Amino acid sequence: DENRGTVYFGTGSPSSDFYGGNREGENLYANCIMALDAATGTRKWHYQTIMHDLWDRDISCPPNLTTITVAGRKTDVVVQATKDGLVYVLDRDTGEPVFPVEERPVPVKGLPGEHPWPVQKYPVKPKPFVRQVITEEELTDISESAHQAVKAEFDTLESRHKFLPPSEKGTLLIGYSGGAEWGGNAIDDEGILYVNANEEPWVVKMIDANRFDHKKGISEGEKHYLKNCAMCHGADRKGGAQFPELLQLKERMKKEQFLKLVRSGSGRMPAFPHVSETEVRQLLAYIWGEKETLSVEEAEHLAQDRQQQDTVFGFRPRYLVASWKQFKDPEGYPGIKPPWGTLTAINLHTGDHLWQVPLGTYPELRERSIATTGTDNYGGPVVTAGGLVFIAATKDSKIRAFDSSDGKILWEYELPEAGFATPVTYTAKGKQYMVIAAGGGRRTPSGGKYIAFSLD
Template structure:
């Protein structure tokens, strides 16, 4: 376990209040009901609240103030209950925003809601699918208004649902008919492929610069997918204003880091985690993901700019200003998982406006906001070579000299758990069979241990920045993956099989690693599929399989022509069942080109566990860190969450994996949820001491928010579904 380090004292008094007001642009009298009006609090992605009515001295009195029950999923549906008597815990990711006493949020079905922020009473709701069972992960909405801000000004909610950007009247929830086509813009238009044959599904909200909405996207992580261009749309008309080519085209900087024609076929390099904005400087900061396919890159030899890059772009024009690549030629799905934090670092008596980017690898990279110059030195160090046919791993990777990694990056036999002799022997045997040379060990046909795994390290909840102390609060996971690499054409050798048996083969290859060989799932991240036909119709299931969602990748290109097969197996429709298709089909030939073999990682996104389902790596499995950005040293690090079943007597809490991030307040508190124990916690930001906690009706796999309404401070968050209400909740807490 990482040692808890001594907190270095700082001055508290008037300085925090002054810094808070400068940081948010608020005065003490005005804009108190707009302190959380942007995703992650503000354009800087700070996750910081300048409010202090709730503070370290009184947080123990915090009580539920109101609960809004989301109503877009019937009982038994997969928005909540994923198998009989078990509630879903992974669908709630929205960080609500609050503007002038109204809370705006989205649900796991991508409906939009407006709620009275003081009472929880619904004002309006909007179904973007007109009753169809669609929807995907959504982390929130964006607010825009005309700049006069008067009572008659144009006020809009901009959000995405599936592959559409939608504009609603913030007062009524009605579509703005003059925006795009009857209130919607098709996000498939303007990419490389046929808009009718591709699917772009943003999950994080865009950010507003003047009258522009700047928006990233979620792209399926498979072969033959689209490039993740970042685009800016006019907030009034929906017209596309500029596009930043994240995979450079001929004549653009970075084009030379790819094969000549890669821009025509390679996909990904998308901003799925959100953006940050320095409106004073007119710069928007993009946290970009990996090129696809994630785990094999023979068709994209080179560094692959702007894959895995933090990029500063002119917000008005989309012109490149500077960039830094955190992973060269990514083979590990080490996307930048969260928007960067715009921060101020105090060094040598000077204040430096900076940008801090957390990563899945457990690194924090800190740069001068204007120039991109590193605040702490970064070294290029040699890493292991690839043994995969046709692959050439990049020989070095960047390692910051400070701060130290916030997640474990290597694993030995001494780190393996021992819940029973049989379980230990099984994981020891597996561990010894794997290629394991530390961080950046490339995928290998013998299997590779990856730590941090594909879920981090850092996750999409991101970090919270306290302007009073320059402390960055980070939640990390310690969850190793095993990469199992299989050649695609070997998977397609199906021969003459019934629809059901072909579906079983597909499921075993692509799905069992997450949902289990028996379809019982691995809670909380991977739901059971047992009895799915009673909870989700075929169209909705096929849509989900095709476009993915949350940790689930898209299988659209892989399953093309085999849709009936996978549905037959998932729905348990064997030959002769009145609902099944009894005909026999042949497997579709592998879609590979001569000299271009394709490989898949069939066990990505699954934690290495023993046969009984226990984690193979010793705890802690989740940690909360307080990092002094000015010194690059950690003030404290504590396990977050507790698995009481697996906690040894007298041992520290185990910590747990989670995805939502922390928030920090001027009241001296860090609020965080997301762990499987269903707790919302308040922690002393100076010491890491737990001050308050509350058990929620479901897992709040989302980042909280804090705001003021009618003179009262609230802490609110989205909460996952329960048996009583599968659609989930929005809950608010306040002092009595």
């Protein structure tokens, strides 16, 4: 906000993601909408959307700025959509909600040593744009065999509340990969918010880290793996969704490449500078299925490294992720009823939804007479003054133009690779253009093209 000299942004979730026994309290300033003085960095205000986050519901996308009229009064607001499908509309000067937000009691029985916060926030308006809990009635119905398979898994999980703390039994989690995602949202001059969303639950199961310290036959490399790698790739190394399996990693990667990857990171994988050279070698031996060998001198250095890590780097949480995967049917589709991806228009003056439509298709399901389901989508929309909402983001590699008034598809085009990005629109020499990056990925073919369209 240049007039106010204020920068607004959202913050991430605290570590570790699914166990907070070491971080009692609300965990400020995680999961916050922040307002800072742009010149000095001084905090003007903050608004926390999740207290003591145990579900990895960080604020994934930038907020939007607009002006709305509520009860006859114009108010400059900052609008934040969240991964669990909520929209917070806050006064830009004070950080106070424009629409009522309730604090309600939530489950507080967590893992041993855990301290779940006893209340969480529920905006009264706008209403959520994704499901807030998964019940048996929400399980997939695209086929009887799919329904029976996911019901069998569903019956083993806890799912009665969106704020149910993670457990060793297993919890059905919403809001990990959206709800709202990283591509951001769009607001037009009429104060209408356009937000795309995912509807794909995840399963998270925890395990007591102390089990591995006392488990006979477990190698040092496996201990390093469980501490540093299992969060994404799973304790069983089978991966899930965008996280690759590591059981056959030696067939795809040379040892030198692995060592460089652990040290430097790549793409979504961070670097691990705190892991010693000896520990990296032990980790490699575990993943490659080889025997670990240490000299007496190396063992002494390793003991010294561990003492230093305890004081310099941080901690190992008492509970680790044993399994972390998408809740899917045997064919790989989400284990709940469609839609699995949506585009929603919300009137910010009233807080009411104007329309919601599925976003994306699986062509093979349409051939089976299964209606448009939507797909998980990664990107965001852009809206034009002419009433067009452009968005790609879907796994069917299409970019579409929706009528902003009713959500009807007016145009679509198949990109060379999926456009997991947010389009831009601009004017040059009196003509308007729209451009999308078509890079693919996320288990679709990869590419590296920018595709430009003129709006005639």
